[in-house]
Amino acid sequence: MIVLKNVTKVFPPNVVALENISFEIKSGEFVLIIGRSGAGKSTVLRLINKEIDPTKGEIFYKNFKITKISSKKKRELRRKIITIFQDFKLLNKKTVFENLSLPLEILGKSRKEIEKEVLNVAQRLKIENKLNQKAETLSGGEKQKVCLARGLLYNPEVILADEPTGNLDPLSTHEILEILKSLNKEGITIVFATHNKEIVNSLKTRVIILDNGHLVRDENPGSYSIF
Amino acid sequence: MRSFFYLLKRSFSNSLNIFLEEGSLTFINLFTIILVSLTLWGAIYIFYFSESLKIYLQNRLDFSIYFKEGTSREEIEKIQKILYNFPGVKEVDLITQEMAFEKLKKESKTNPIIERALTELKSNPLVDYLIVKAENSEIYPKISDYLLKSPYSGKIDYLSYFENRKIIERAISFTNNLKIIVLSIVILVILFSFFITFNTLYISFYSLKEEIEILQLLGASNSFIRLPFIFYSFLFSVIGYIFSLGLVVLFLEKTKSFWPLIIPNFSPYHFTLENFFYLNFLILGFIILTNTLSSFFILQKYFKL
Numbered sequence: 272m273i274v275l276k277n278v279t280k281v282f283p284p285n286v287v288a289l290e291n292i293s294f295e296i297k298s299g300e301f302v303l304i305i306g307r308s309g310a311g312k313s314t315v316l317r318l319i320n321k322e323i324d325p326t327k328g329e330i331f332y333k334n335f336k337i338t339k340i341s342s343k344k345k346r347e348l349r350r351k352i353i354t355i356f357q358d359f360k361l362l363n364k365k366t367v368f369e370n371l372s373l374p375l376e377i378l379g380k381s382r383k384e385i386e387k388e389v390l391n392v393a394q395r396l397k398i399e400n401k402l403n404q405k406a407e408t409l410s411g412g413e414k415q416k417v418c419l420a421r422g423l424l425y426n427p428e429v430i431l432a433d434e435p436t437g438n439l440d441p442l443s444t445h446e447i448l449e450i451l452k453s454l455n456k457e458g459i460t461i462v463f464a465t466h467n468k469e470i471v472n473s474l475k476t477r478v479i480i481l482d483n484g485h486l487v488r489d490e491n492p493g494s495y496s497i498f
Numbered sequence: 499m500r501s502f503f504y505l506l507k508r509s510f511s512n513s514l515n516i517f518l519e520e521g522s523l524t525f526i527n528l529f530t531i532i533l534v535s536l537t538l539w540g541a542i543y544i545f546y547f548s549e550s551l552k553i554y555l556q557n558r559l560d561f562s563i564y565f566k567e568g569t570s571r572e573e574i575e576k577i578q579k580i581l582y583n584f585p586g587v588k589e590v591d592l593i594t595q596e597m598a599f600e601k602l603k604k605e606s607k608t609n610p611i612i613e614r615a616l617t618e619l620k621s622n623p624l625v626d627y628l629i630v631k632a633e634n635s636e637i638y639p640k641i642s643d644y645l646l647k648s649p650y651s652g653k654i655d656y657l658s659y660f661e662n663r664k665i666i667e668r669a670i671s672f673t674n675n676l677k678i679i680v681l682s683i684v685i686l687v688i689l690f691s692f693f694i695t696f697n698t699l700y701i702s703f704y705s706l707k708e709e710i711e712i713l714q715l716l717g718a719s720n721s722f723i724r725l726p727f728i729f730y731s732f733l734f735s736v737i738g739y740i741f742s743l744g745l746v747v748l749f750l751e752k753t754k755s756f757w758p759l760i761i762p763n764f765s766p767y768h769f770t771l772e773n774f775f776y777l778n779f780l781i782l783g784f785i786i787l788t789n790t791l792s793s794f795f796i797l798q799k800y801f802k803l
Contacts, residue, residue, distance in 0.1 A: 278537030342720070346609070360712050364519060376508055377718045379501045421716070 272298040272460055273319055273429065278328035280314050281486075288314040290484045291328070297464060298428075300457045305471055306481035312464035315481070316431045319462065320354050350374075353422030357437035358415040361488040363371055363407035367398065367417050374424040382457040392420045396450065403493045412443025419450060429460040435466065448474070505721060509571075513729035516706070523702045524734060530698040531738025531785060532745070534691040538781045539746050541687040543766050547682040550633075550764040551738040561638045561671060563628040563645065569653045574626050577650055581630055584592035584644065586637035591629045598624040625655075634667050661705045688784075699731060703796050710797075724797050731789040739782050746770070 273296040280289040289311045294420045306313045317323045318330060321337060329338050337348060361370050380388070384403050393399040396416045400410060406417060415435055422430065432451065436444040449472065455461045465471065471478060480488040517524050563581075565574055574592060581590045593601070599622045606612040606799045632638055642659045645651060703710070706727070754767045770777060 320715075346717040346719060349715065354715060360708075360715060362709055362712060373713070373718075374716055377713075377716060379504050387668055426718075 272333055274294055274331040275318070276329045276331070278318065278325045278330060280323065281319065281326045287484050292486050294479055294486065294489055298460055299455070299458050301461045301474065301476045302463065303471055303474060303476060304481060305466060305478055307466060310416060310481040310483055311484045313433050313440040316354065316433050316462065318351055320431055321348055330367070341405040343434070350425040351427055353425055354431040354432060354433060355415065355418045355422060355435045357434040359416055359418045360405040361417060365402055366405055367409070370417055371421050371424065374421060388424060392423050396420045410443070411439045412446055413415045415439060415443070415447050416450070427459060427465065427498060428461055429462065430454065432461065432463040434465055436465070436470065500795065509725035509729050512726035513733055516726060516730045517733050518704070523705060527698055527734040528724060528741065530694055531735055533744045535739050535742035535781055535785060536745065537687050537691060538784065539727060539742070541684045542777060544683055545680050546766065546769055547764060548676045550742050550761050553677065554674065554761050554763055555669050559635055559665070561630040561632070561641060563630065564655040564656045565625060565627065567625070571626060573653060574628065578628055581628065581641065586633045587630060587641070588633050589631040591627065591717040593629060594626050595622050595624045598627065622637060635673070692788050695788050699789065699792045700796050700800065703727060724794070727797060728790055728793045731793045732786060735785050735789045739785055743778070
């Protein structure tokens with residue numbers, strides 16, 4: 272589904288974030304990308320999401336080369352591959368409802384459709400009683416759920432999670448992981464970047480280990496013990 | 499078509515939200531627009547003042563043609579007719595010797611010596627002459643050249659142009675310099691307005707950078723992201739302009755009787771009333787155009803989508 276082929280990313284002036292990385296993520300997989308800070312985890316996710324372009328190499332999504340695509344295709348891609356972040360990226364001064372409305376407004380849906388779909392996704396993630404609250408008043412776990420709900424409104428095929436539990440307490444972390452696991456069971460591909468060893472050990476799933484921009488290990492479920 | 503109207507509606511309502519929710523930004527933007535439009539109004543009045551001053555000075559300058567003894571009134575009237583049709587000439591008045599004598603008597607009332615001398619005169623020593631008023635002071639040298647080369651040159655005793663030449667030339671040079679100064683001021687004001695508008699908008703949009711980035715990450719189209727900001731700048735431009743117009747009207751109303759005391763034909767109040775729609779169209783048009791173009795440029799250059 273997602274293929275990175277000999278990808279190198281160099282940030283100016285001459286910072287090598289990734290060097291000659293190659294791997295494939297199959298549809299429906301739950302993949303953990305782990306490594307220390309600065310190992311290149313976020314860079315991989317940003318490359319897949321087309322936030323940045325590789326310096327060398329190619330990236331494919333469903334056999335379609337996304338290294339050089341038009342702005343329109345890029346927008347379409349971001350509706351299929353959504354990202355959740357450690358810092359949530361919510362409009363803090365807006366209510367949860369307004370935040371959740373955004374993807375549907377982008378799709379040009381009517382007010383009625385928006386209200387219906389927002390309520391559905393809010394119920395699914397158990398945040399329906401928070402809809403009229405401003406995002407800035409929510410806890411970290413609630414914010415991450417809103418972020419996830421916002422992405423789910425696009426019916427995504429892939430969720431890129433960039434250290435989504437980095438700012439959360441253990442209980443909220445567990446809750447978010449459970450949601451992601453259930454979404455994965457529904458068939459959504461999850462690419463989860465983290466450096467949290469508890470998460471890695473609790474999720475018996477494929478792990479890609481990055482170190483200083485290099486892919487050092489790509490292990491299948493259950494066959495690794497890194498911490 | 500439906501989605502286009504939906505986009506417009508959504509963008510307008512979003513721009514209204516930015517206007518109301520981002521209070522401090524809106525305040526700064528409104529303040530900038532008020533400042534810029536007051537500066538533009540000021541530039542227009544400076545321009546109008548320089549024009550009024552020029553006209554006032556020109557009206558105070560005239561050009562008299564005195565004729566040699568023996569020149570008949572018919573001949574003088576013929577020259578008057580020719581000069582009347584001369585390009586740029588506004589008026590050509592014939593002052594007969596009787597009129598000239600009456601005028602002199604009137605003007606000498608405050609001087610008893612001249613008044614007494616005039617009463618002792620047995621005949622009128624004055625002659626008929628023409629007073630020419632042109633649209634601008636640059637016409638006078640041309641009339642002078644024309645007359646001296648014409649077949650009537652032999653009839654002409656002297657032209658007051660040569661007496662007033664220095665004053666006329668100084669006035670021409672003054673009005674020309676004034677024009678350059680005023681034009682420079684207007685250009686500076688326009689550049690300053692553009693600069694200040696651009697930077698205020700840049701700061702405004704920069705403070706909303708996060709919102710723009712989130713929309714980009716969500717795969718929103720360029721128009722979906724940009725239009726609310728463009729509408730927002732349109733909104734505060736119009737509202738800011740209305741405020742500034744109120745201030746201008748108040749100022750004009752309060753100083754209505756003051757300005758004509760400086761130059762009799764200078765009345766910003768009447769000038770504004772006579773050109774109300776044109777001036778508003780010009781200033782508001784400039785502000786909206788500057789803001790919209792700046793918004794578009796800032797979003798295009800600094801917030802690459």
